[in-house]
Amino acid sequence: MSTFRVGVLATPEGILAGRMIAAMLADGVTIDAVLLDPTRLSAREREIHERRTAGRLPPLPLAALEDHRLRCFVVSDHNGAASVSLVRDLGLDLLVNAGTPRICGPALLGAARIGVLNCHPGRLPSYRGACAVEHAVLEDRPVANTVHLMNEGVDEGPILTVEDVPPAGVASYQDLRVATYEAGFRLLGRSVAALQDGRLTAADFVPQGEGRRMGPVDDGTVARVEELVASRRWAPLAEVS
Numbered sequence: 001m002s003t004f005r006v007g008v009l010a011t012p013e014g015i016l017a018g019r020m021i022a023a024m025l026a027d028g029v030t031i032d033a034v035l036l037d038p039t040r041l042s043a044r045e046r047e048i049h050e051r052r053t054a055g056r057l058p059p060l061p062l063a064a065l066e067d068h069r070l071r072c073f074v075v076s077d078h079n080g081a082a083s084v085s086l087v088r089d090l091g092l093d094l095l096v097n098a099g100t101p102r103i104c105g106p107a108l109l110g111a112a113r114i115g116v117l118n119c120h121p122g123r124l125p126s127y128r129g130a131c132a133v134e135h136a137v138l139e140d141r142p143v144a145n146t147v148h149l150m151n152e153g154v155d156e157g158p159i160l161t162v163e164d165v166p167p168a169g170v171a172s173y174q175d176l177r178v179a180t181y182e183a184g185f186r187l188l189g190r191s192v193a194a195l196q197d198g199r200l201t202a203a204d205f206v207p208q209g210e211g212r213r214m215g216p217v218d219d220g221t222v223a224r225v226e227e228l229v230a231s232r233r234w235a236p237l238a239e240v241s
Contacts, residue, residue, distance in 0.1 A: 004196040006110065007033040007092040009078050010062075014099035015049050016181065018060030020119075021098060023189035025068055032073055033090050034072045035063070035083060039101035051222075052177040061224045087111035094141050096192060097150060102152055114195070114202050115157070116150040119188040121180050123162060124148060125211025128155035133180055135214045137225045140235045142167075143176065145184040146192045149205055154213060158205035161191050167236040173226040 008031055011015035024031060040182075049057075062070065075083040078100045086105045087095065091176075095111070097104075109116055122132020123144035136143045143165045149157035165183045170176045192207040194200040228234045 002030045002196050004094070004198075005032045005090065005092045006030065006092065006192060006196060007087060008094045008098050009035050009036060009037070009095055009116070010098040011037050011039055011041070011101055012062070013059065015041065015045065015059050016185075017098040018062055018064065019057070019181075020096070020188060021062070021065060021070070022060060023185035024096070024192050025065070025189075027189035027193040029189065029192050031068075031070060032092065033086075034070050035086065035095075036072055036074045037078045037083075037101055038074060038076070045160040052174065053181070053198050055175040056174065056178050057181055078102045079108050081107075084108055084111045094192070094195060096188070099198060106152065109150060109152065114149070117160070117188075117192065118148060118150045118157075119153075119184045119191075119194075120146045120148060120155050121184055122146065122155075122214075123164075124155055124159055125208040127214055128211050129213040130216045133177060133215060134217045134222060134225045137228055137234050138175070138221070142236050143180055145180065145187050147187055150209075156208055156211070158207050160195075160200065160205050161187060163187050167234075167240055170229065170237060173222070173229045176229055 006029060008021060021031065073086060075086065077083060079102050088111055093113040095116040097116055104116055122136065124146040127135055133143050145158055145163055147161045148159045151157040165180050170179055229237065232238055
């Protein structure tokens with residue numbers, strides 16, 4: 001059993017949590033605790049995910065992973081005193097954000113020895129914030145995933161790994177979104193595994209420099225992104241034609 005203890009922040013009906021946990025397990029990560037915040041998923045969140053993926057990436061229920069005997073703890077609020085105390089009592093070295101509904105506060109961010117790890121679907125620090133995939137397409141730049149530590153800023157914490165999303169096989173916006181999510185799951189799994197087995201350590205995190213914060217995009221902008229990808233006028237697609 002690993003002496004590097006990993007916990008996961010999730011919700012019982014999280015859209016991506018099951019797949020993120022499955023990716024870590026596939027890379028041999030030992031997960032010591034899953035902290036479940038009971039906040040319900042909103043209809044708007046479901047709608048956005050459905051449009052982005054065309055229903056091709058449905059939630060993977062945690063019950064589907066029961067063979068792995070995950071230790072799940074229900075907490076009223078990931079930021080709450082009971083949750084923070086649980087992280088400390090379990091001696092967790094790392095928390096992994098698999099869809100916490102909370103903006104992580106200082107107590108939670110500092111509860112695990114290394115901190116809270118996140119996989120952002122965008123290249124940091126250039127594409128902080130919302131809709132990094134869409135903004136990268138609009139600017140004719142590659143889409144990437146970045147694994148980093150969370151802090152009190154938005155996507156500003158130290159970076160561990162960055163990886164571009166391969167454009168091969170992408171023919172639509174939905175293809176791109178699914179490819180980005182799936183590449184992110186794999187990158188996160190490899191990153192946590194490397195931290196747990198000592199190939200990477202806290203010393204490998206690199207502070208971010210100056211960056212940009214991107215905002216949400218409207219439906220008209222998403223339609224423009226869909227057109228650019230479908231017509232192969234997004235540069236990474238044109239390069240593989």
